[in-house]
Amino acid sequence: MTTRSTSLLPRLALAAISLALLLPTAADAQTSPAPLTGSAEAGATKTAVCAACHGVDGNSVNPEWPSLAGQNAAYIREQLTMFIARKRVNDLMYPMVSELSPQDVADIAAYYASLTPTGLEADPSYWKAGEAIYKAGDTKRGIPACEACHSPVGSGNPANGYPSVRAQHSVYTAAQLQAYANGTRYQDASDPENVKHYQSRNGVMMSTIAGRLTAEDIRDLASYMQGLR
Ligand code: HEC
Ligand code: HEC
Structure with missing residues (x-):
């Protein structure tokens, strides 16, 4: 873009066009x-x-x-x-x-x-270790802070469709993290040739993160998230 233009309007118009280019295309439909x-x-x-x-x-x-x-x-x-x-x-x-x-x-x-989640209890022997990863991640292992996307209280990011994870059963949460890590959360049952290679819009992101968690991390995080409200 030329820097000579001092009027804001053409620049806004350009910004709108570049934004439109980032929006989902027919392939995502x-x-x-x-x-x-x-x-x-x-x-x-x-x-x-x-x-x-x-x-x-x-x-x-x-x-x-x-x-x-x-x-x-x-x-x-x-x-x-x-x-x-x-x-x-x-x-x-x-x-x-x-x-x-x-x-x-x-x-x-x-x-x-529109409904209200009811609080569940976290297992006291695990949640503290889970909290540490949830809030800060582990840079050495390339694990980002979960709260960056799922929010400090676990309510997710509705504007981006990032899920809420608070007050969720730890058994369900642990199973999902394991499924992301194994690459089995998503499959394409309509295409037998391609069963294991389907991913959701954001699934790759979570699969990468979950793949870096140990079984203990998953247990601890799931317990912590169950207690979030
Ligand atoms: C960069 C953003 C981002 C980060 C960081 C992130 N997540 Fe996620 N997470 C997502 C998105 C987006 C999804 C939904 C993906 C999909 O389409 O399946 C998701 C899905 C999940 C789910 C499944 C929820 C359900 O209801 O099935 C769990 C559990 C979860 N994340 C836990 C974690 C944990 C634990 C961490 C930290 C170790 C973490 N996430 C870090 C973005 C993120
Ligand atoms: C027989 C029990 C059962 C019934 C009835 C049922 N579900 Fe489910 N639902 C499940 C199970 C089990 C899962 C988790 C699936 C998995 O592990 O991938 C689930 C997952 C979901 C999820 C994903 C949640 C998340 O956090 O990712 C949504 C949304 C959902 N169900 C909506 C519905 C709706 C809407 C109906 C009624 C039209 C319905 N379910 C009926 C058992 C049920």
């Missing part, structure tokens, strides 16, 4: 949520079947089934879209969501985002 507005009220009427596993108020009582209360809508929409496309493969989830329309997904996401 498959997993990017459609620009639909979700209604929490409508979502409430579409989640009766979900309550059996995710709890009537979005707080699940089975540690293997994630709580959804207070999870951000963008993340829920992206994940549901991937379950429906058989790219996040789970035999319990798929039959529950396979018939949902994009509007259902948007409504359900708005509904769960």
